Amino acid sequence: MESLQLKGAWNQVKGKLKQQYADLTDDDLLYTEGKEDELYGRLQQKLGKSKEEVKNEVKRLINDL
Numbered sequence: 081m082e083s084l085q086l087k088g089a090w091n092q093v094k095g096k097l098k099q100q101y102a103d104l105t106d107d108d109l110l111y112t113e114g115k116e117d118e119l120y121g122r123l124q125q126k127l128g129k130s131k132e133e134v135k136n137e138v139k140r141l142i143n144d145l
Contacts, residue, residue, distance in 0.1 A: 083116055085142060093141045101127060 123134045
């Protein structure tokens with residue numbers, strides 16, 4: 081996924097993820113440009129999903145906007 085696409089929609093995606101997964105914190109969802117892999121790693125660990133599953137879910141949320 082392109083970092084620009086993620087960056088542009090991150091605030092909306094973050095809100096949707098918080099609605100779906102109440103145990104996610106702001107620290108879990110902290111987006112830093114150029115460190116997308118760290119973000120996906122945190123989400124993967126917190127949600128118990130594979131990295132690919134997390135990426136696909138974020139991609140789906142962006143496409144639904």
